[in-house]
Amino acid sequence: MTTSLLWFRRDLRLADNPALLAAVEAGDEVVPVFIWDPRLLARGGVRVARLEASLAALSADTGGALIVRTGDPVGVIAQLAEEVGAREVHVSRETTPYGRRRDERVRAVLEGSGRELVESGSPYAVEPDRVKAGSGGPYRVFTPFSRAWRDHGWPAPFARPDHISWASVSGDEPPSAQGPPATAAPPGHEAAGEAAALERWRTFLDDDLADYGEQRDRPDLDTTSRLSVHLKYGEIHPRTLLADLEDHPSGAGESARRFVTELAWRDFYADVLFHSPRSAWHDLRDTLAGMPYDDGPEVDPLVEAWRQGRTGFPFVDAGMRQLLTEGWMHNRVRMVTASFLVKDLHVWWPVGARHFLEQLIDGDIASNNHGWQWVAGTGTDASPWFRVFNPVTQGLKFDPDGEYVRRWIPELEHLSGAAAHEPWRRPDGHDHGYPERIVDHAEERREALRRYEVAKGGGG
DNA sequence: TTTTGAGTTGTTCGA
DNA sequence: GTCGAACAACTCAAA
Numbered sequence: 001m002t003t004s005l006l007w008f009r010r011d012l013r014l015a016d017n018p019a020l021l022a023a024v025e026a027g028d029e030v031v032p033v034f035i036w037d038p039r040l041l042a043r044g045g046v047r048v049a050r051l052e053a054s055l056a057a058l059s060a061d062t063g064g065a066l067i068v069r070t071g072d073p074v075g076v077i078a079q080l081a082e083e084v085g086a087r088e089v090h091v092s093r094e095t096t097p098y099g100r101r102r103d104e105r106v107r108a109v110l111e112g113s114g115r116e117l118v119e120s121g122s123p124y125a126v127e128p129d130r131v132k133a134g135s136g137g138p139y140r141v142f143t144p145f146s147r148a149w150r151d152h153g154w155p156a157p158f159a160r161p162d163h164i165s166w167a168s169v170s171g172d173e174p175p176s177a178q179g180p181p182a183t184a185a186p187p188g189h190e191a192a193g194e195a196a197a198l199e200r201w202r203t204f205l206d207d208d209l210a211d212y213g214e215q216r217d218r219p220d221l222d223t224t225s226r227l228s229v230h231l232k233y234g235e236i237h238p239r240t241l242l243a244d245l246e247d248h249p250s251g252a253g254e255s256a257r258r259f260v261t262e263l264a265w266r267d268f269y270a271d272v273l274f275h276s277p278r279s280a281w282h283d284l285r286d287t288l289a290g291m292p293y294d295d296g297p298e299v300d301p302l303v304e305a306w307r308q309g310r311t312g313f314p315f316v317d318a319g320m321r322q323l324l325t326e327g328w329m330h331n332r333v334r335m336v337t338a339s340f341l342v343k344d345l346h347v348w349w350p351v352g353a354r355h356f357l358e359q360l361i362d363g364d365i366a367s368n369n370h371g372w373q374w375v376a377g378t379g380t381d382a383s384p385w386f387r388v389f390n391p392v393t394q395g396l397k398f399d400p401d402g403e404y405v406r407r408w409i410p411e412l413e414h415l416s417g418a419a420a421h422e423p424w425r426r427p428d429g430h431d432h433g434y435p436e437r438i439v440d441h442a443e444e445r446r447e448a449l450r451r452y453e454v455a456k457g458g459g460g
Numbered sequence: 461t462t463t464t465g466a467g468t469t470g471t472t473c474g475a
Numbered sequence: 476g477t478c479g480a481a482c483a484a485c486t487c488a489a490a
Contacts, residue, residue: 134489141467141487217469265468287485335469374468386482387470394470445471449482456484464490473481 002027003167005086007077008034008066009094010123011234012058013194016157018121020164023090026118029167031084032062035077036070039098046327050192050361054233057193065166073102078109084169086115092234093119095128095270096365097277123231124267125154125238128274131267138275140380145271146264157239197230201241205248213255219319219330220404225259228362229328231266238263266367272380273366280369281350283378291455293348302345305438306337307355309408312437314421315395316340318408325408327361332398338375339389343448344439349376377452385452388445395421409434 004027011017012034023030034055041048059066069076081089089110094103107117122128131139131148139145204225215223230236245251245260276284283289305311309320319333329337334356341352353372357363373379399405402420406413411434412420423429430436 133487139488143467144488261468285486332469339470381467381487384467384470384482384484389469390471462490465488467485467487471482473479475478475480 001029003029003031003084003086005077005081005084005089006030006032007073007089007091008032008058009091009099009234010232011092011121011237012054013197013235013237014061014164015160015194015198016237016240017092017160018158019090019092019119021158021161022118022120023088024161024164026088026090027086029165031067031080031086031167031169032058032065033067033069033077033080034058035073036068037073037102038070039072046359046361047363050229050327051233053192054235057191057195057235061194062164062166065168067169074105074109077106078113080169081110081115082113084167088116088118090118090120093122093127095122095124095274097273097280100277121158123234123237124270125149125242125263126152126267128267128271131271138271139268140272142265142268142381145268146261149264149267150260154239154242157237157243192229192233192235194235197227197235200226200230201236201244205244209248209250209255209259210253211255213253213258216258217332217398219333220399220401220407224330226328228364232362232364238266268380269366269370272370279373279379280365281353283376284370284373284380285378288376288378288452288455292346292451294346295348295351299345299347302438303341303347303351305435306341306345306352310435311340311439312424312435313340313391313395313441314402314405314409314412314423314434315399316391318399318405321408323356323359327359329360332394333404334371335375336389336391336394338372340391342372342376343388344391344441344444346444346448346451349373349378385456386449388448390441390445392421392441 004023006020006023011019014020055066055068067080069080077089091103094100103117110117126149131145131152133139133144133148139148204227208223208225211223215221227236231238241263242260245256248256250256272284273280306320309317309324311317315333316337319329319337323329338352341347342349349372353369356368357365360368370379374381377385395405396418399421400418402415402418405420411432412423414432415423415426415429419426423434424437
């Protein structure tokens with residue numbers, strides 16, 4: 001009787017899971033385990049609650065066999081492998097900076113006792129380092145990457161094994177036996193787990209895909225896929241999505257093409273981070289190394305107003321409040337709120353990226369931090385330095401009836417239609433406690449452009 | 461090696 | 476109100 005260990009990390013599903021297939025093939029029985037890593041628990045409390053819900057679902061899907069332990073994965077995995085007599089530990093390949101370092105250490109310790117860490121698959125349709133430019137190096141511009149990414153292609157979804165002999169370990173309590181998690185599922189989101197992910201995907205395909213291309217930028221309408229959190233935890237794999245799209249009647253349409261492009265962005269940023277691990281928290285390019293940013297006691301209250309959704313700019317505040325309440329924000333609003341911190345408050349992007357990562361239930365270091373770098377002009381596809389989002393114009397354009405801002409800002413409920421975007425233009429605009437604007441946007445825009453000039457010219 | 465074309469997501473100003 | 480130009484120059488990718 002051979003036993004293999006299946007270590008779940010962010011691939012919490014049984015369908016389309018190559019690591020599971022490899023584990024089943026390697027052993028007569030499979031011990032499934034998830035490890036709470038204190039290093040990852042330290043921040044992102046909202047994701048802990050979400051993960052608990054997802055683990056409860058996975059535990060049920062494994063018939064209660066899932067083992068959940070807490071500690072440094074290096075020690076926990078080594079000990080557990082010994083305990084159950086597993087020669088192979090199966091995982092999905094991790095390509096983030098921390099994940100890679102951790103897995104190298106786990107691999108070394110396992111090899112020291114004659115065991116093996118076996119990687120099968122990754123969280124991406126095309127895993128990092130596979131798509132290469134003509135020169136053999138990685139792409140640093142999205143459009144050519146996405147063309148090569150499509151040309152490269154991806155495998156069909158992997159089947160869910162017909163039969164899995166899960167083995168449990170005595171002495172471990174499955175999560176379902178510990179009572180329901182403190183927060184079953186963050187508000188505004190469907191239940192966690194593989195079945196919920198599939199259901200969300202089916203609903204999106206049936207109800208929202210047709211209008212996705214046209215309406216995906218509208219935070220007032222619920223027209224995005226809302227799959228980011230499911231993808232974050234691997235409750236569904238992008239291969240599954242891509243294959244289903246091919247079979248869908250609208251699969252060749254503009255909306256489907258747009259959606260596929262979003263999956264390409266996810267893979268692109270993972271690829272960029274893989275090749276430049278340092279870019280997680282440092283400028284990818286040093287072209288703005290001399291950029292003067294503000295920090296300290298003068299700007300701290302402004303940053304706090306930004307975090308709390310009290311900047312006096314309704315579109316920004318609605319987004320920031322949605323973030324604190326739901327742990328989620330529409331992509332359009334993520335760009336506008338990020339631009340506000342970087343270009344209106346002149347704060348270095350990692351400050352905002354960290355806040356987002358702490359609050360987003362779909363918080364992913366590659367997509368989040370490189371999205372921030374795109375806004376800040378330090379990342380791939382450095383946006384023209386003069387491109388500064390106007391928070392009011394963006395609101396009027398993408399929330400034309402003001403419904404999104406009223407949904408998140410009760411102080412503006414008395415303003416109808418688009419008037420909610422400019423309360424300062426109405427005598428009663430601030431009657432219900434909505435704050436005045438903390439900065440003059442036109443002025444700060446000019447200031448941002450001036451600083452860019454300095455950074456470009458001086459270089460230090 | 462050199463050259464050429466292109467690059468997610470915008471705003472403002474003036475005609 | 477609408478429309479086009481200006482904003483400035485740089486890096487990347489491929490021929």
